[in-house]
Structure formats: structure tokens, C-alpha cells
Amino acid sequence: MEAFLFQATIYLGAAVIAVPVAARLGLGSVLGYLAAGVIVGPVLGLVGEEAHDLRHFAEFGVVLMLFLIGLEMQPGVLWDMRHRLLGLGGLQIALTTAAVAAGAMALGQPLPAAVALGLSLAMSSTAIVLQTLSEKGLMKTSGGRSAFSVLLTQDIAVVPVLALMPLLSLGGTEPMLAPDGSIRRASELEKAAEGAHGALSLVDGLPGWGVTLVTLGAVGLVILAGVYLVQPLFRYIHATRLREMYTALALFLVIGTAFLMTLVGLSPALGTFLAGVVLANSEFRHELQSDIEPFKGLLLGLFFITVGAGMDLGLLADRPGRILGLAIGLVALKALVLLALAHLFKLKGRSRWIFTLGLAQAGEFGFVLIAFAAQLGILGQRMAQETLLVIALTMLSAPLMFLAMDWLARRQKDHAPREAPDENIDSEGEIIIVGIGRFGQVVNRMIEAAGMKATVLDNDLQKIQLMRRFGFKAYFGDPTRPEILQAAGLDKAKVLVIALDNPEAAVKIVRLARRARPDLFIIARARDRAHVFALHRAGADKIVREVFDSSLRAARYALESMGLSEFEAAELERTFYQHDRHALKELAELWVPEVPVDRNPAYVKRAQELDKALETALMARDKAPLKLESEGDEPARPPREEAPPPRPRGGLG
Template structure:
């Protein structure tokens, strides 16, 4: 017990120290976990032989991650990905395997060994890539979706690869015994099959039948059993039972998949897809998310801690060179596959660099290949180290992607502006949510408007609803002139881009002093910018809705509707006065927190507001008495 607590303390302390530092440096949590593992393992030697056993437990984090990903994908969405799964993922696996196998043969290995090595190294790290894509907000980009498709294909490909490896064995299987000696033949076979299995010793048709039955059970159970079970748990009114049920679903499905020789991660993903339409989806996500994060972190730590530093120190150039060779070979295949499927620029480089490493399934395939005597123990040791080094390099590849991404500008197709054949009393620049509501109110009141926006999708959407609008950049003088700004009474500036909004207000005020300008502001700093630029009325996009919400709060904690409305009006009037007062102290480019005069005046005005509202409350109290 004492040993367990000490080891747990070491792992947790390493994570708590290293991960926040890595995150603050912009390196991401994955590199922090890997660095923590290296620190407590090869560097300080605080952990040892338990790392391998712990890694098998920590791999369950990958299973949970795929289950949660499945919850986000409806079966219809998965069916829509079939071309990417078969084409994009299939080409990557086949191409990477062929290139890496050829490289192994070129280094003097037999074709059987080369093929086994190629299959093991062709698979990328699901855990690292998906975690990093999620952290950096890249999951929903085209490159992120393509990467997910390939990773999912690789997880599925593990099944036929495990079936193929025994065919590559040229000698009887081997197994390392507890004393380090090698067992061969029947002894190894018996030792390899001592665990529970439903398919051992069955003919091929029976194995297939059992596999199909297990998958069918997962699907049917997800559709028909989860709802009544969740209702039964709900009736107990015990919050922890939800967590227990969520864990039981994932653990039970993983165990079932293991019994029939399938990947637990694949089974969990399938279960997640089945439950994607369930009303309990969000409950499952919230219950499993903390476990997933901790187990994935533990997995990355064990990868770092499990590095064979003696072998690395003996041949550092050789190991690093092989890891870079794997990354280059896979990156080359990914580059051409991505190009063939139309990925461009940022997304293309994200796809190429993000999947170029070897992955955690490589550990499994190498161990199985060693057991079957397809590869030698020495080669297995070196390849395990190569996989770990390539995984360590992955965060650096994402940093390289960010550097390349910042230097790229996606090509923008310049749309020719529409010919404006209408003029109106009101010109509305920007037809997002804000501009649409203004347009509906003004139009419904019987006044003519001219709508301008540079977003083709927004213009097409408005036209679909029968609202005529014009494509073009509202900040261009010739477009404003064509829209009739010289005779317009009001210009509404509702652009999402704050810099463009300020530019448009300044231009309109300078050249058309008689037009009344109503502008939407993003925040208080933007209010000051628009005020300096010459806007007549400025509306903060969240201010009015927040003020109304505050009034509802007052009504429900004891104030009458009249009293709450008076408080709202008082706050509104005081805020308008506050903005004008603070505008005199605002310095462009200087944060308000570093402006002493601004802070002093803001505090004075806040006390004035409290005095005004307290006086209002006292007035209501006197009338009531």
C-alpha cells in the first residue's frame, strides 16, 4: 500500500508540475505529460518496472476517448464519412506500410519482417493527435476531420493486421518467461492463450460468427437496453450511480470486444455512435470526461517513463535518425494522399504533420510480432524506442504547423460586387444577427432599406427568405455612393470586424456629415473608438440583453415590475453618462487597467450609480409606507 501511494504521488506530482509549465509555454499538455514521464523515469529513476503494467491500464484512456468521440457522431454522419474512411484512410495505411516495409528491406530485413515493421509503424497515435487537435481547436477544420478519418481507419485496420501477422511467422512462437528465458513452441502457445477468450480453438467461420454476434449485441443493447437501465438508475436518486453505469458501459464493451479478439477502442467507438442519438448522451460525456483526461495523461507519462534510455544513450543518432525517417516517410505519403483528396494549405499541412508519427498501437503490434517470432527481441526494443521518440516529436510537429499556418494566408476569391439598383432612407452595412433584426423592424415600419455585406453566404441566405441584399464591401466608397448614402438619413454599421466598423464610421462622418450613424460595438473599448470616429448612437451587442436579464432578476427577488423597470432605466441613463465621461480619459492602445485616471473616474461613477439606485429604492419604500 505504501509503495502504491508513493508511486501515485510521484506520477501526480510530475503531471501537476510539468503540464501547466508546458501549457504556459504554448507546447500543449501532451508534451508536458511526456516530459513529466521522462523526468521521473530515465532522468531521475523514480519509477521503474511498474511502468509497463501501468501503461496497459492507462491505455484505457484511449478507449474512453473513442467512446466520447463516437457520442459526437450520429450514424448518419459516420456513413457520410465512408469515402474518407475507405479512400483517405485506406490509402494512408497501404502507402505508409509499403514505403516503411521497403525501407526495412533496404536495411537488410526479410520481406516478412519488413511487412510487420511497416504495419506497426504505419499507424499513428490516436491519443496524442486527437487530444492535441481538441486542445488547439482544430478538430472541426477540414484537416482535423481528415485526420480523424484516417485515425478511425487505422483503429479498424488493427483487426486485419492482427490476423495477418501470424502468416508472417517463419518459426514457432516465442515468449519471454518471468526469469528472462525464451519459451518456444507449445509452451509459448499455452502461455499466450491462458487469458479468457470466446474464440480460441474455434474454426474460422465460428470466429466470424462470434465477432458478428458481439458487434450486434453492442448495437442492440445500445438501442434497446440503455434507456430502461438509465431510467432505473435515475429512480435511485444517487448521482454516483450514473458514473458507475457510464464506466460499466465502457468497461463491459471493452471486455466483450477483447473476448472475441477485437480492439476495445473500436468497440467503444461503435457503442458511442449507437448512443449518439440518446437523451443520455450529455450525461455520459460529463461522467466520463474526467476519467478520460486523467487516464490519457497517465498514458503519456508512461510513454515518457518507459523509454529505454540505455539503448538510446548507446545509439542516440541511430534511434533519432530512424524516428525522423519514419516521420519523413509517413509525412511524404500523407502529403500526396492529402493532395489527392483536395486538402489545401493550412489543412493540408495539419494533415501531413499531425499524423506523421507512429502510435500506441505500434507497441501492441510489435509485442504480438515478437511473440510470434516475426521479429527479433533486439529489433523490437529498437522499434519500441523509435515509436516513443516519434511520439515525443509530435508536439513539435504541431508547433511547426502553427509556424507555417501563421505565414500562410488562405487564398480569398474576390467576388465582384453587385450592381446596386436601389436606394433607401436607411443603409445597413452587415446583415448578421444584429443587422437582420434592425432591418426587420425598419422594414416592417414602412421604411426602405439597402442591405450591404461582403459575405456571399449571408447575402444568399437573405435572398432565400425574400430579402433583397447586395454583395460588396461596405467600407468601399464607391459602394456606399451607389447605395445612396449622399441622400440617406441613417447609416447602420453592424459589421463583425471591429476595425472595419470603425473605419466605415470615420469615413462616413468625414464625407457625409449629415447622415446619422448608428453603430454596433463589440465592447467598451470599441465604444470609445466608435465615439472618437464620430458615431451618433452606439449599441454594445450584449448590453441591452444583459440589462433586460438584470431586470428579470430584480423582478424575481422582490421588486415589482415598475420598480425593476425604473432601476433598469436609471442604470441605462447612468451608463450612457459613464461612457461619455470615461471617453475623455480613454487612451487608445492602453489597457484600462493601466490607466490611473480612467480607473479613478470609473470608481467615482460607480459610487454615483450606487447612490442613485439606493435613492430610488428609498423613494419606493416611502411611497409604499
């Protein structure tokens, strides 16, 4: 018990110290876990051989991770990825295996050993790549989806690779390397094989057609259980009102599926991914995610620590040139193959670097395959030990390659030729909408529904192309440039709607438009109060806070659910709305740009007074509504070059 507590303290303490430091330095959590393992293992010697055994347990974090990824992927999305799975993933394994095998033969390895090395090193690290892609929010990019397709194909390919390995065996009785680094004889290997395919195998001793039927039956059972069994189970657990039962059921589903896959000789990670896809449309998907996520994070972190702790720095010190040269050569070789495939499958820009550098390392399956090849006598002891260290080094370099990818993507963006803006803008309407994201799209659709036309302008080419595919006229250009606004018809427009989510750009456009057209009616989207004040001073006529109206509606619903009538809740909403508009006008006069509001005493004092007035107004809801000077009054703006003609104004949103 004392030994277990000591080891747990070491692993958890190393993670708690190293990972936040790495995250604050921008290196990512994976590199922090790996560094923690190197420190507590080879450097300080606080953990020993148990790290190898613990790694097999921690690999279950990969299983949990693939289950969670499956929950995010509906079957239709997976079907859309079929070309990448079969084409991109299959080509990556085949070409990388051939390239690595050719390199191994050039270094003097026989053909069976070279093929075994190629198959083992063609695999990439599912744990590191998917964890880093998720941290950086890259899973939904083209490069992220392509990388995931290759990783899923590799996971599927592990099963036939393990079946192929015995065919490469030299059939001798040379000493063989066990997974923990010790030496096994042939007799010991036979005993291990008997244990691996004993009573806990459903396909042991079956003919080929029998294995196929049992395997398909297991897959079908997972699908049917996910469709017909899981929801009744969740409703049954829900009736107990015990929160821990949800966690127990989630773990039961994952562990049970993984165990069933091992009984038929399939990868447990592949099986749980399939289970996740089946449950992607389930009403309990979010519950499963919240229950599994903590276990996934801890087990993956433990796995990365064991990888670092298992590195043989003594071997690296004895042969630094050879080991480092092999690691660098492997990364470079895989990167060249991946870059060629990225070009073949038309990945461009940042997606190409995500795919190329993200998969250029070896992976955790390499540990399993190299150890298995050593057990079979395909690889000698020295070669196996060196290869295991090379795999660990490339995995250690993976987070650094993601940092290099970020640097290359920024450099490419800075030096890439800018897309030429649309010069011939067909301005059919008298309304210009700048920004066509989720805010601007709603504005444009309502204008179109009213039978009017708007000129849509945005600096995001992908959004413009998407709008065009749906039949809307949209134009590409930087709206902060005066000539682009002029080309969009600023001189003839009556209304300018600024729906950008970039506060600085929105203020700049308001200033440009107001200077060019003092009579133009400008409606601007604001992020918060400070942005409201800045837009007001720049000259906007109507300012709409992006979440203000929806927040008021949510508050009204909450009040109605607490027993207020619809009329009472509506009156409170109207009173709050009017008071807030009045407060904004007063606070706009006290707002000082570049000074935080909490450090502006006059602003803070007046805000507190207005809050008390709001409480009074809301408590008196049964009386006449709060009277303001006029709903459209606004504080005076700084003088402009040319005063606009008088007209009714709305004001601050």
C-alpha cells in the same frame, strides 16, 4: 502500499510540474507529459519496469476519449464521413504500409518482417493527435475531420492486422520479445495465447460464420442498449439523488461496452466510439461528458508519461545515428504519403498541414503490434527494440510537428495571394451591413423580411460563399479599406450597420464612414463599455452592446420566477435600461482611451455614485419611473470636419 504511494506521488508530481510549464511555453500538454515521463524514467530513474504494465492500464484513456468524441458526433455526421473513412483511411494504411515495407526491405529486412513493420508503423497516435486537435480547437476543421477519419480507420484495422500477423510468422523457435522487453520461448507464448483466448472469449472455437454472427450481435446489443436502455437507467439513477451514481453509471457504460468488445475480438475503443455515437442525441449527453472527462484527462496524461518513461535512452546513446535516422526517415516517409493523399482529396491551406503533420508519427498501437510480431518470431530482438524506440521518438516529436504546422500555416497565410475583392457590387438597397456573422445575419434576415434590401460586405470568404448558397446577396472585401466601402455604395446609402466582432476594425470603419458621409446614420455593434465609448467618439449614432438586451431579458425572467409580476419585472427592466443609458453618457465623458477604467479615479468615483443611484431607483419601482433629461441625449462629440444636419439621435446602447 508504500510503493504504490511513492509511484503515484512521482507520476502526479511530474505531471503537475512539467505540464503547466509546457503549456505556458506554448508547447501543449502532450509534450509536457512526455517530457515528464522522460525525466522521471530514463533521466532520474525514479520509475522502473512497472511503467510498461501501467501503460496498458493508461491506454484506457484512449477508450474514454473515443467515447467522448462519439458523443459529439451524430449518426448523420458519421455517415457523411464514410468516404473519408473508407477511401482516405484505407489508402493511408495501404500506401504507408507499402512505403515502409519497401524501405525496410531496402535496409535488408526479409519480406515478412518488412510487411510487419509496415503494418505496425502505418498507425498514428490516436491519443496524441486527438488530444492536441481538441486543445487547439481543430477537430471541426476539414483537416481535423480528415485526420479523425484516418485514426478511426486505423483503430478498425488493428483487428484484421492482428489476425494477419500469424500468417507472416517464420514458425521458428527463436527467442521472442515480450511486451515488457523480456525474452519468451515458444512454450511461454503458447500459454499466453491460451490465456488470451480462454473462457473470457465468446468467439473462441466458433466457425467463421459463427464469429460473424456473434460480433454483429454484440454491436447490435450496444446500439439497442443505447437507444432503449440508457434513458430508463438514467432516470432510475436520477431518482436516487446521489451525484456519485451518475459517475458510476457513466463508467459502467464505457467499461461494460469495452469489455463486451474484447469478448468478441473487437477493439474496445471502436466499441465505445460506437456507443458514444448512439448516445449523441440523448438528453443525458452532457451529463456523460462531464462525468467521463476527468478520468479521460488523467488516464491520457498517465499514458503519455509512461511512453516517455519507457524510452530506452541507453539504446539511443549506443546507436544515435541509426535510431534518429530511422525516426526522421519514418516521419518524412509518412508525411510524403499523407501530403499526396491531402492533394488527392483536395485538402487545402491549413487543413492540408493539419492532416499531413498531425498523422506523420507512429502510434501507441505500434507498441502492441511490434511486440506481437516479436512474440511470433517475425522480428528479431534487436530490430524490435529499435523499432519500439523509434515509435517513442516519433510520438515525442508529434507535438513539435503541430507547432511546425502552426508556423507553416501562418507563413502560408502571410505569403498567399489575397482573394480579390468583389469589384462590381450590385447595390440594390440603401442599407449596408458590414459583417455577416451570427449578429449580422439576424439584422440582414429582419431587413429582408421587411421587404427591404441590404448590401452585405465581409472579409471572410467562407461566410460570403455560405450566404450565397442560401440565396442572399453578399460580397467579399475588406471593409476597413475606403475604396471597398465606396464600391459597396457608401455615397448613396442611408444606413450603415457595423456588425463586426473585431473592435478595432469597427472603430476604424466608423471613422472612415463618418469622415466620408457626415449625414450617414451609423449603427455599430459593441463588445463592452470601453468599446461603446470608442465607437461613440468615432461618430456612431446608435451603439448596440451585443449581449446587453439578452442579459436584460434573462434578468427579467429570473425576477418573474422569483415571484414578481410581469409588470413589476418589466418596470425594473425599463428602469435599469434607462439608468444604464444615462450612466454610459456620463461615463463616456470621463473615459480616457488606453487607460484601464480601474486606474481612472474620476471614472471609478462617478461609477460608484451611479450604482448607488441605480439601487435607489430600483427600490422605488412602485413610484414613478426614473426621469432622465431625455432618452436620446448624448455627450458632445469632438468637432468634425463638417457638422451633420440636426436630427433625433438615440445614443449609447
